[in-house]
Amino acid sequence: MKRLLKQPFWQGAIVVAIAYVVFKYLIGYALPIIGVSSAPVPSSVILQYMLTVFVGVLLYMSAEEGRWGTFQKPIKEAMVSRDQKNLRGVLMVVIPIMVGWLAYQNVKPSFAAPATLRSIHPAPPNEITFRGLPIQLTGLENPLHENGSLEEHLQVGKAIYVKNCVPCHGDLLDGAGHFAQVFNPIPADFTNSGTLPMLTESFVFWRIAKGGPGLPQEGTPWDSAMPAWENILDENEIWSVILFLYDQTGFSPRTWHEEGEEGGEEH
Amino acid sequence: MRKTVRRMVVLITGFLMGFSVVSGQDVEAGKVVYDKWCAECHGIDGLGDGSAATTMLPRPRDFSQARYQIRTTGSGQLPTDDDLRLAIQEGLPGTTMPGWPNLSGPETEDVIAYVKSLSRFFGQGDPPQSLDFGSDPGGGSEAIEIGAQAYLTLECEACHGSAGRGEGTSSPTLEDWRGFPIRAADLTEGWYLNGGGSVEDIHARVLTGLDGTPMPAASDAMNAGVVSPDEVWQLAHYIASLGSAEMPTLRDVVRVARVEGTLPTDGSEAEWEGVDTFYFPLAGQVIQPPRNFAPTVDGVYVQGLHDGVDIVLRVQWHDPSESPDPAWDEWQVKFMNAIDLDGDSLVVDSLEAPMVRPPDALAVQFPFEIPEGTERPYFLMGDARNPVYLWTWNDQSGIGAGRGRGLDSVEELPEDPVTGNATWEDGRWTLYFRRAVTMEGDGLSFQEGTAIPVAFLAWDGSSGEVGKRNSISSWYYMLLDKPASSTVVVAPLIAILLTGALGLVLVRRAQDRERG
Structure with a gap:
């Protein structure tokens, strides 16, 4: 040896x-x-x-x-x-x-699914139309920080989250709701440090308001099960949910003062 | 196995904590955890009436009455701390209650204390004790046969049905102690059993019953001498043998094998024996209003074959009701009143109103053309720009084809040659489709050897599922085998010959050089 x-x-x-x-x-x-x-x-x-x-x-x-x-x-x-x-x-x-x-x-014959490439956080547009009205995303802050009581906003956001988002994103916000396994791509895991802390609140607003159908081509909009919530929730309701997401997970959103563009992260 | 290990860990930590924290369970700290994570479903006062409760069936537990389904204690008894801990840490499969691994050990103990404090029944008298479960006399075909007999003796069939899919004749009448409709468990899909699908889990549920539901405790029958302790174990073995404890592995390509003989001419078991089955889980359509928060159909079993000329598909799914069926009127009305319909106009919400009985239905969804790149139609029945090609069936108008431009926009394609039939037996639909592999005109031409997107949608009429209120899947793929190709044999042979020849040349040259 x-x-x-x-x-x-x-x-x-x-x-x-x-x-x-x-x-x-x-x-x-x-x-x-x-x-x-x-x-x-x-x-x-x-x-x-x-x-x-x-x-x-x-x-x-x-x-x-x-x-x-x-x-x-x-x-x-x-x-x-x-x-x-x-x-x-x-x-x-x-x-x-x-x-x-x-x-x-x-x-030998193979039975593997064809590979698909998908961008998880595609670059957001500068401006979107929300229920027919234009909203400038660049530089946009969550207006609820300046308005009303944070406590109340969080309670509203929580109730909306649990009724609407839990089936896919889960009670633990970990993307493992009771329907999660059915969907491909799988629902986002908000407890992952690569998600919420990397995004501005305006980016999250865009993703919630426009959902899967509002993704650019590189985000494979035809596959995503994320609803376009502008059809169900109003502007303040979406901002409340965003407050809740950050509060419940303990993360802070990325701010516009930090240099660089958010998004565009390829996987 | 993994589950068993996890349970051991749960039990051991529980045991250790039993020593260290018995009096250290902090109700006040538990309230903080409860308000943060539990209140939105179980309600701020624990009445099971949180803001999201109306989207859930079974409803979240009402802690004030302390009726717990999943226990190791006798019928009508309170659960032990271990029972509560297991439910919190592992969740209840088949319901909206997840496991809570994000809570720390002390947080879990505190929330157990708080949940108990929400009811006046805890803390009186001796702490609850687990029943003596005896020991498992073992499984095997003989035990399963005895268990099958016990299944009849204890009248399990009345609700769970002869096949165990929850299709028993009493099924449509079942409700929990609060009057909410409740399904008899589908015993063949063990991964959705609320208390777990192992023989031990099933035995515990059978022995102690599910308090607050019509499911009785076999311990009563045992004490009355109707069944022996061994027979209850054997019943658990029988129930476990009806299906599987684990969900079938999810494979994303349905292989449609090529056969040289004749294709199956219907969906009967004899014709499809030995053909690979692919399982796809379905979810409620919760993307566009009116959403379906509590769907009936939670998965489809798919098989396919072709002979180069025709393609046949068999799709099976569990549904305890063969809708339309007047026997399920009461269920439908109760269900529609119990669940948040998300603004849907009621199919019917009172037994006094003239009954509308929607049929069961299923659709298989393809693109109209095989996509060139990665783009395909929107998975939710396409959209205006990019429609989907559908094979449809419902229990009134039968088989057909359609063009989907969204969930509420399906146009029939009356010329489409797709044929087939469906049968319902013992809580299961078996649907058979047949069509030419290639076709002229409107409709997808299948291409051998190319992955073709496919998706599934299902409706249960007896739960008022019509239109957008249905079960959906994501896109998967279907792949038709090519005819056996000679390349598969020839290429490896050439590789072997070439390598062998090259080896001979190298060795010969090396030997020549050596001899000089």
């Missing part, structure tokens, strides 16, 4: 094997166990990574004349040595079969 570990060929093979395990299993499946959010790596990306590792190993091995010689030795032996006749026979059968299997995997 120790002798094997000193042999560059086997060192290289072990590095390649470890890299494969890391890309294929560790990143996608082991990290979530310790609480780091992650997802399985797509096979095309694994292939790219593995090619890089493979080329890297070859570069390292061939960088020094002596090492390159010892690296090649087991390969050469398998190909020419009289003692390795059996191994040679097995490899000559196994390797073509493996290649054939890979070829089969590529040509």
Whole structure:
């Protein structure tokens, strides 16, 4: 075993094997166990990574004349040595079969859904029409901050949320309402720090007022189950819900004083 | 399995807290949690009358009366703290009550204390004790057979039906203790059972009954000697065997396999045996008013086959009523009065009024043409710009086709050659469609090997579902198999031969060089 570990060929093979395990299993499946959010790596990306590792190993091995010689030795032996006749026979059968299997995997009929790309927070327009009246979104603030009692607005917003939004976005505001599993794209999770804190209240107003049908093409408006709430709720009701969303989750909205445009985040 | 582990954790934390916090449950702190998260459904005073309660059936629990369905205690008894904790942490599947993993351990304990303080019944006498559940004598075909007998002995069939889909003859009359209509559980879809779908869960519900509902406790029958403790366990095994505890895995492409022989000529079981079934959950149409907050149909089971000339689809779904059916008039009236109809004009809200009985219905939705890019019609029956092609059926006018330009704008396509039929048996509709794969004129031509968007919509007439008040799915895909292609065999063979030849050449050259 120790002798094997000193042999560059086997060192290289072990590095390649470890890299494969890391890309294929560790990143996608082991990290979530310790609480780091992650997802399985797509096979095309694994292939790219593995090619890089493979080329890297070859570069390292061939960088020094002596090492390159010892690296090649087991390969050469398998190909020419009289003692390795059996191994040679097995490899000559196994390797073509493996290649054939890979070829089969590529040509066999597949039943996967076509991939769709979708922008989760597309760039908002500068202006929208709300129930026929124009509203300037750029620089727009929630008017309820300056008007009436916050306490009352929050109560109104909560009642509206629980009756109208809970079926999809859930009682916990986590996007896991009792109907959530039916819809694709899945309802937004407001407890995610990548959602509400990244958005201005005017952006949230736009998304609520115009819903799925009001999305630009890159947001796949034909798939979204988000209603255009301007047909159901009035302006103040929408602003109340927005106050509730931020209050209940404890997040603060992005403000217009922070530089840069919000939205446009591609996924 | 995961559920079991989670339950163990819940039980162990509960056990530990039982030691540390027994007197540390803080009612005042519980009120803060309750007002923030629970009051909007359960009501500020716990009467189950929060502002959103009218959109929910079953209704949120009225804590003042302390009648709890999901308990480990005897019939008519209060629940234990563990029972309440489990309901809060895991929620009640099939209802609008979610689990609350966002609450910390102490917050959960405090809210349990507060919920108990909303009723005068807690805190009197000894704390409630779980029943002795005995031990499970084990499952297997023999146990299931005995369980099936107990199902008859205890008259489960009267409400849950002979197939267990809640289609029993008493089903339309059921109501809870507050007079709200209530469905007999569909025992074949264990993932929607309020107290969980495992054998242990089912046994606990059967033994202790669901207080406040017509579901009795088998412990009474057991004490009277009608059934033995083992038979109650075997009944639980039988019920579990009627379906599955877990929702079928959601796959987003319906594979329509190609057959060389004859296609099924109707929806009968014999013709469809062994054909892969795809399950799609449905939700109430809660996007455009009038919205449907409490839909009946919560999923469809879809199968498809083609022979290159014709395509056949079988769609099945559970519906305890074969609407229109006068036996369900009372249910319809009660239901329409109990649920928020979101401004819908009532189908009928009083038994005195002349009855209007809408039929059950289903639609399968496709685009008119296979989309070139990713764009497809609006999933909610299309819109004016981009209509959808529908295969429709309802229990009065039968099979047809239509052009949908929105939920309330469907134009019939009388020339469409789609045919089919539907049968209702034991609480389940089986719908069969057949049409040519390609067609001239208005309508989708299917193309083998190309993913085609598909979606489903369903209506239950006996719950007054008409027009926009229905159940909907999102877009999925349907894929018709191509004829077996020679590439699948030839390509790997060529790859094997080439690699083998290359290997031989390399080895030969290496050996030649070695010999020098």
